[in-house]
Amino acid sequence: MLHPFKPRRDGDDRKPEDRLEEAVGLARAIQLTIAHAEVVRVPRIRPATLFGKGVIERYRELAEALEVDVVIVNGALSPVQQRNLEEQLHAKVIDRTALILEIFGERARTHEGRLQVELAALSYQRSRLVRSWTHLERQRGGFGFLGGPGERQIEIDRRLIGNRITKLKRELDTVRRTRGLHRAARKRVPYPVVALVGYTNAGKSTLFNRLTRAQVFAENLLFATLDPTMRTVDLPSGLQIILSDTVGFISQLPTDLIAAFRASLEEVSEADILLHVRDASHPETAAQKRDVEAILGDLGLGEAESKPIEVLNKIDLLDDDGRTAVFHRARRDEDAIPISAKTGEGCDDLLESIDRRLGQKRPVLKFNLDLADGAALAWLYTHGDVLEREDDDRQAHVSVALDSADAARFEHHFDVRPA
Numbered sequence: 001m002l003h004p005f006k007p008r009r010d011g012d013d014r015k016p017e018d019r020l021e022e023a024v025g026l027a028r029a030i031q032l033t034i035a036h037a038e039v040v041r042v043p044r045i046r047p048a049t050l051f052g053k054g055v056i057e058r059y060r061e062l063a064e065a066l067e068v069d070v071v072i073v074n075g076a077l078s079p080v081q082q083r084n085l086e087e088q089l090h091a092k093v094i095d096r097t098a099l100i101l102e103i104f105g106e107r108a109r110t111h112e113g114r115l116q117v118e119l120a121a122l123s124y125q126r127s128r129l130v131r132s133w134t135h136l137e138r139q140r141g142g143f144g145f146l147g148g149p150g151e152r153q154i155e156i157d158r159r160l161i162g163n164r165i166t167k168l169k170r171e172l173d174t175v176r177r178t179r180g181l182h183r184a185a186r187k188r189v190p191y192p193v194v195a196l197v198g199y200t201n202a203g204k205s206t207l208f209n210r211l212t213r214a215q216v217f218a219e220n221l222l223f224a225t226l227d228p229t230m231r232t233v234d235l236p237s238g239l240q241i242i243l244s245d246t247v248g249f250i251s252q253l254p255t256d257l258i259a260a261f262r263a264s265l266e267e268v269s270e271a272d273i274l275l276h277v278r279d280a281s282h283p284e285t286a287a288q289k290r291d292v293e294a295i296l297g298d299l300g301l302g303e304a305e306s307k308p309i310e311v312l313n314k315i316d317l318l319d320d321d322g323r324t325a326v327f328h329r330a331r332r333d334e335d336a337i338p339i340s341a342k343t344g345e346g347c348d349d350l351l352e353s354i355d356r357r358l359g360q361k362r363p364v365l366k367f368n369l370d371l372a373d374g375a376a377l378a379w380l381y382t383h384g385d386v387l388e389r390e391d392d393d394r395q396a397h398v399s400v401a402l403d404s405a406d407a408a409r410f411e412h413h414f415d416v417r418p419a
Helices: 016-028 053-066 079-089 096-107 111-126 158-188 204-212 255-260 262-269 285-298 320-332 347-361 374-383 404-414
Strands: 002-005 038-041 070-073 092-095 193-198 229-234 240-245 273-279 309-313 336-338 364-370 385-391 395-401
Touching: 002 016, 002 070, 016 038, 016 096, 053 079, 070 079, 070 096, 079 092, 092 096, 096 111, 111 158, 193 204, 193 285, 204 229, 204 240, 204 273, 204 347, 273 285, 273 347, 309 320, 309 347, 320 336, 336 347, 364 374, 374 395, 374 404
Parallel strands: 002 038, 070 092, 193 240, 193 273, 273 309, 309 336
Antiparallel strands: 229 240, 364 395, 385 395
């Protein structure tokens, strides 16, 4: 594993050692054994090979000594650089994009997820020199960037790849239309949608399982979740919401992958509230936050109507000083909620925060009810947020924040209309 680092590169304030560690985590997420990992300083980028002759010679000897099968370069390689490095290192060479696509190829479970990953993989391959396309006939997961047992090399030209991409885009358009119909159906019984977003391995799926009592796959792995999952959750006020778990983001996410997953991420764009789940125990949590915000900006969500609720997760891993800092931050910002999805600490506070935020979004309606109609009054207090009430001799004049679904149920059940 090699992480090329050009000193004083603009716009990147993360330590190269941290980027290397993240790349090692990506490789281990698909059970690769890391024989050697190193930050390689590149004072001058060589267009043909990226690295200089001396560096390549040293790593060729190291690769032979360690019997390395695959060399992973944690950066973007041009097709020419990839080919020349393979010839000179005498090993398979893949870059960061291929590694991430390999992970996604193994993890996607739903039909939509597989379509999206295949589209991203083919878009990537089309930009390369035509090599091999192995994903249709293989015995392992992934997309064949790493090679694997039982695989057959199938030579394919750009025309066939282009035809397949066109077909995949048509299928994904159908998926997008189906999702649109599902969203329209939900709006007819409009439960608010709350979407979890955040850096990969920040604990989104663990939080999803905690709040919904579901059994979504949640492990201490990068990209443990690829396929979106939705469940209902009851808030303290009695309001039901739909909670959506989404794919995690990562720095330098391939643009082809962002484009391919746009159909899934439309759920994020349609959400009433975003929960930005952060790993508060990670030393690079601030940089991870910036990466997530940049990707949300690429998706057109950078200027949302209301800012996300920041969920400062994994406080169970913090020492006393760390916990003090996180809780001090939360006292200054009511939209920052410290929690531990693993232990459940702070999850009730999170649900109450979602409740408050949705209450601010609910329209305020005014009803004039007979004082004797205790059932209707009790229903409003249970399902809405009563903001004002004035009683005269005969009626209660109630102003209540009530979402449209509950308002429709109230009007139908009690045969009353807003004043």
